[in-house]
Amino acid sequence: MQNELVVKSNQVIEASYRLSVVEQRVVLSAIAKIPKMSEVSDDEIYTVSVQDLQALGVHEKTAYRDLKEAVNRLYERSISLDIDDKLIKMRWVQRIEFTDNQGIIALRFSKDILPFISNVKANFTQYMLSEVSKMQGAYSVRIYELLTQYKSIGERSVAIDDLRVMLDLGSRYKTTGNLIAWVIDPSIEEINEQTDLKVTAKPQKTGRKFTHIKFTIKQKQKPKAQDPKRDPNTVDMFAHITDAQISKYSTILCKLGSISDLSNFPDYPSFANWIGKILRDPESANPIHAKRIFKALRTETDFKD
Template structure:
């Protein structure tokens, strides 16, 4: 299983909670570090750096501020899960640490949440951390997870009431038209632009009122989506967010150190590699490394 994969129990996917996009990125980056198929304790501290947030789409000029603000809020956040007809409220994290000089924070997950994000053998959902790179809407990340849970089916119907509960909308957007514009349409647009899925949806009515949304989706690569794949089968037209993320990741691999001039920084090397990702004649040699990092052509 790829070390950059996010694995969550389906109870967490469908839980009721509210996290900002930055807070979700911090949580997801930390979850991707948890060893798979291994029992862990709540003693483990998981580091998340400014660089990792940048890879997930946070602007470099605000990444450090967002990291500190996000982790401070995250310490107070809780999640409501439905388990065996019981509603259980628990915290995401029990401890946060700051390493200001390194631009790194450490988070220790709370003991009650661990069974739902580690050592899972059934009823779980997984996806590559890179799938949500570039997505800036917190609602889009949540809806993407709800769809990926039904990836093998390609359809998912969700009642408006359940969606509002899972996203903890509360009194926000009481009119469906506002919820559709601010939540659903924004989410679908960003998922279509940045993720591996192509999504459409239908509104279903009970009487005259819209009560359900039926999402239909498929993998872009299987659908021949021209936004992701160039007419040449050997060249993949990556989004700017993908180029930024993978360029930064590839620059840290030993296999590409020979491309750097003596004394050249990782940032300068990353710029070269990003140009290679855009170049049809050079991209092909990078594809095996991209796949190892979670890219799905």
Template structure:
């Protein structure tokens, strides 16, 4: 499992769905087995074994029972993807098989979902399966995926309404306080403890109402130099708003739109000019500007040191 890679379309990562911890482990284990960078037929069957689940933290005595129950539920699970001008609901799997020796199950991904988890050449996120193998929280993997997308950016701002939809919370955790206490905080604690990321989550207001969660995303320091830089760096950098002139917005907006690291911001087949126009609007917004600060620094925006 050490080098098994999970690759997902960003549309899947930001889609609306809910899976239990064991169901997520089964799906991720199967996705990690899909050959990378080649065409895959929906006839292919992927086997998830008891050993796979044990490596992902399932207790040996209950591994097959948990595996079988999870796959039975997965057969009825769906995922809703935003496809630009329409919302498309599709199934994760179209077929499941159980072995007589009770050591593994096999599943076949649905034809609809397969293009979003195989042979991806653009707008995708990847991470090692081992990074999430020990997570126990039902929302930890989902939030980790939403943040690892923006690892190179150094931060991400997600509206509370969008987060509720992505996590398929429905009427659960209606208040921002409950959302933070029961969903976000436990997930961030696991991410900080078990992965290479160091994340800080902070609710932000629009007017008098909390409307967004601002995530600061950093790599854990791995050397003395990294530790010193972490101590010296202003922890509130991502909460600052930099007033830019129209000419600066125009210049940096065009440059940001052409950065490969920000290709995931494009909607469908959106042109560079259209993406640049949207980014320029975001640079004028105190909340939305935060996600671009690390890139503005790299591009030489003088106000950001």
């Protein structure tokens, strides 16, 4: 799955909207194709193909039908963002095109939404599209985004009223019990099975009333591939880097696309500070993260060890 890094401003992550799971797949697939850290205009057109949807779990026999239906609905969909203490409602897309004989659609994002999904340099959340590719629940994708936003912190407490607004639940699942049974629990089950996160949820009371859901968030460690020719206890990295080098190269590394998916920080300096700690003491870090950072240091900068 190429071009699969999804970047959204936190305002979009926490906005009020409702999309079906196929509509979300279309939006996410198109967002992943937007060039990162560069200005784009609302004249740009992004294509989504049958193959894109199949990679995201849509059955090949219904992929194009689902694609057309999702885009037709998406054309009418809106999203409400809280901007400067104003609630502003805007459309996701302003134009769609169908190419039936090629099994693709093309869409142009609206001018209003584009600043929140392109060239986002601060207060953003990013993740790999493959993390949500197997999910079948629309709420699962939204809750995954809300939790991956806080994965570096390890927990998030969300007011139930706020969660209802974010998920645009309206009058559905009015009781806390129904909300947990029909929205939160199924979403967590999918998140735990399909993504890089391990999550639990616990309702919390204020006085005698349930008012918040507290989520604990842990990142799963992926199995470490072993080179059969090497001693598995050998650490394939180095730690003898000066403070001046750490300062220089962490600033460079934080802007590299090859490791940008490791960031869940609001800005480059915060990401650079985290990278600097790993450069200084790699053995205290997640070994997968450390390996990738040191590989990028060796292969994508002028550092010489």
